[in-house]
Amino acid sequence: MATRAKKIILLSHCILNVNSKVEGKDPVPGAQSDILNLLIEKGYGLIQLPCPEMSYFGISRWAHVRDQFDFPIFRKHCRKIFKPILMQVQDYLNNGYEVDGIIFVEGSPCCGLNKVTKGENWKGVNDTESYAQLLAESTKVEGEGIFVQEVKKLLAKNNLELNLYVLNEKQPELLLEELTKKL
Numbered sequence: 001m002a003t004r005a006k007k008i009i010l011l012s013h014c015i016l017n018v019n020s021k022v023e024g025k026d027p028v029p030g031a032q033s034d035i036l037n038l039l040i041e042k043g044y045g046l047i048q049l050p051c052p053e054m055s056y057f058g059i060s061r062w063a064h065v066r067d068q069f070d071f072p073i074f075r076k077h078c079r080k081i082f083k084p085i086l087m088q089v090q091d092y093l094n095n096g097y098e099v100d101g102i103i104f105v106e107g108s109p110c111c112g113l114n115k116v117t118k119g120e121n122w123k124g125v126n127d128t129e130s131y132a133q134l135l136a137e138s139t140k141v142e143g144e145g146i147f148v149q150e151v152k153k154l155l156a157k158n159n160l161e162l163n164l165y166v167l168n169e170k171q172p173e174l175l176l177e178e179l180t181k182k183l
């Protein structure tokens, strides 16, 4: 038997399940085990956020850039999928649990905290050549993903302050270092 540590951290969906990502850009085969092992070793319970893209566009979706997701119904979708999690967080906090923060995924059009994928000329195209051209032109720029923005608004509206972290999938050691120091 063990005594629960009453510590919780929230994570973007694909940190625990890489299968939700657009196919072909997998940073790990299944889950970010180094990050997860560290959190588990430190006694954290993990809450997996829903994937805003998977839950709206499915697994056969194309890659997108941030501005394609910046439309009212998708923002509403982001709020809708986060609200049940928010209510769980409130309940935990009201009952003496610690909810430390949320780990997002850098560069994602939805979950990027400081950087997002952008394409200046991005628009709908119906041939693979044009699509390949758009993909080649897309870059990472400073900015927040659509889901991150809606989550932050809901947290502020409910007077909740959580730490926000981000996983750079090409340099996971940066987050490992940060979490090792802070948690």
Ligand code: SF4
Pocket: 012, 013, 014, 015, 020, 021, 022, 050, 051, 052, 053, 054, 105, 108, 110, 111
């Ligand atoms: S939208 Fe977020 S959770 Fe879904 S695959 Fe992209 S980074 Fe992961």
